[in-house]
Amino acid sequence: MIQAEQQAFAPDPVVIHMVPENRALCRDCGNRFEAASSRCPSCGSPRLVRHAELDMLSIAHIDCDAFYAAIEKRDNPELSDQPVIVGGGQRGVVSTCCYIARIYGVRSAMPMFKALEACPDAVVIKPDMEKYARVGKEIRERMRALTPLVEPLSIDEAFLDLTGTQRLHHATPAETLSKFVRDVEDDIGISASVGLAPNKFLAKLASDLEKPRGFSVIGAAEAKTVLAAMPVGRIWGVGKVFQQKLERDGIRTIGQLQTMESVDLARRYGSIGLRLAKLSNGEDTRSVEPGRGAKSVSSETTFRTDISTLDTLRPILRSLSEKVSARLKKSGICGRGITLKLKTADFRTTTRARHLADPTQLADRIYAAGEALLDIETDGRKFRLIGIGVSDLEPAERADPKDLLDQSAERRKNAELAVDRLRDKFGKSAVELGLTHAAKVAEKAKKT
Incomplete structure (x- = not known):
């Protein structure tokens, strides 16, 4: 094969x-x-x-x-x-x-x-x-x-x-x-x-x-x-937008960069200009870092029909937040960066992000941050995809410290961990929140 x-x-x-x-x-x-x-x-x-x-x-x-x-x-x-x-x-x-x-x-x-x-x-x-x-x-x-x-x-x-x-x-x-x-x-x-x-x-x-x-x-x-002879887009860190900028400046091949002085590249493009000068000549001092691992954990879904209403998007976002939370917990990591991803019916992608005061691996906190961002973006546009992700990852022991200003946060944390234990013992469908259940019902309805 x-x-x-x-x-x-x-x-x-x-x-x-x-x-x-x-x-x-x-x-x-x-x-x-x-x-x-x-x-x-x-x-x-x-x-x-x-x-x-x-x-x-x-x-x-x-x-x-x-x-x-x-x-x-x-x-x-x-x-x-x-x-x-x-x-x-x-x-x-x-x-x-x-x-x-x-x-x-x-x-x-x-x-x-x-x-x-x-x-x-x-x-x-x-x-x-x-x-x-x-x-x-x-x-x-x-x-x-x-x-x-x-x-x-x-x-x-x-x-x-x-x-x-x-x-x-x-x-x-x-x-x-x-x-x-x-x-x-x-x-x-x-x-x-x-x-x-x-x-x-x-x-x-x-x-x-x-x-x-x-x-x-x-x-x-x-x-x-x-x-x-390679195009400048083959250089690490040169995306489509920057490649187009270089091409507008008449720079299409790595060979052209090799003929330019690093000072001139830095003057034109700042710190990335210095990196272009080194990489174009095959110079790279980065070491192999075994502890690097994943940069983010995310989950997304594409809808069968476009969705524009917040009430319909909320349960889907909650379900995705639970998936991300489960992966974080299983991997022993947490994160403080929350990113919401939306793709409109005409394939335009929007991302919105916020940083939490403390890193988390709880679905409750991931969803709450994502919902706040989603509320701003639901302005009548129709969406074909929604996703939620957690970045700025850290070891799990730093996750979700006690919040002295929000006494209910600890109760919500304990409740979620109790649900996790029940699901581990009796299966994922053993306990379902209202929002999560609504998302499943909606998905089944679309398939029938």
Whole structure:
């Protein structure tokens, strides 16, 4: 199944001008050999890695290929040669899609109706986040067995620093990474792409060069040459809006930035100008931070029909707040930043945020903050999506200290924790608040 995906999506090879090649590494059997053959003399595989700096590099970025869709195909082999889209219903968006679907132009975050216009024969599957999280956790634990320096970026990608692990694994970082992705593919049934480089920025770029099942290396010697032809949007932190600003200023490629003085870039763009100067030349001093983890926890839903009334939106917001609260409690974290997300019928997204005095993991406080923001935004517009999120995350022990000014806050906290205990013992539907129940009733009514 994984090989079929690779054959269906075979991007043009990326040519990297390197200094003279070193011993080749076979990605399929791990053999190292000196010969300049185009195939491994042990297993005959053409999937080789050659690079003069291969045995000197230790910063990696691992990114699972079309993660959600790959899991669905693994669990249902009948989907192996079919275009698969994981996402919401007709009014939702694409969470991810397999590489076969990408041939038709389907992309993540694309409205579902546009995705189905591009690929009408696609199999659409509703996301199963709990299943994906289990697989992601299994892969993450395997990463941590390689090195304690693992910095997660999302459920399916992370930076790794394998400096000093050669004695532990009796292999170079490149050999260790090659074995890791083989084992993940064999044992878990998910393929991943690897980028190996002298720093995080170049490693992230490298992992995108040859997907799926890629293993790309960008060394220090050729970094500037590789970067020169890339669009400025490939630089970490340069979003669409800033990319457009750079293009209006006549800067379209990273190579153009390389010719500019850092002082001039700083004068034009402030602190981000200094970052552009460094990254455009392949310089990145950020270390791999194992404690980084998630930046926020959120939940959202897309409606079957647009909603404009506050009374209808409130119970949905309460239900989402409970989901976010449950995830925070399960993960042992809390947060003080509350963000409300709304998307109008014409796909315009609005976000509103506020900061709490103390971090929380309680649904009651998350909902109260979100409701206050929602009350301001419900002005007759029709919404197709609502979401709530918690950011500025901290350890759970800092959550919800006693409020001396609000004596009822402690009672509400204890009541919510009591409900949590009942739900843990008897199931999620054992206790339902009026607002949460109203949201479920409304959802059932839409389905009938």
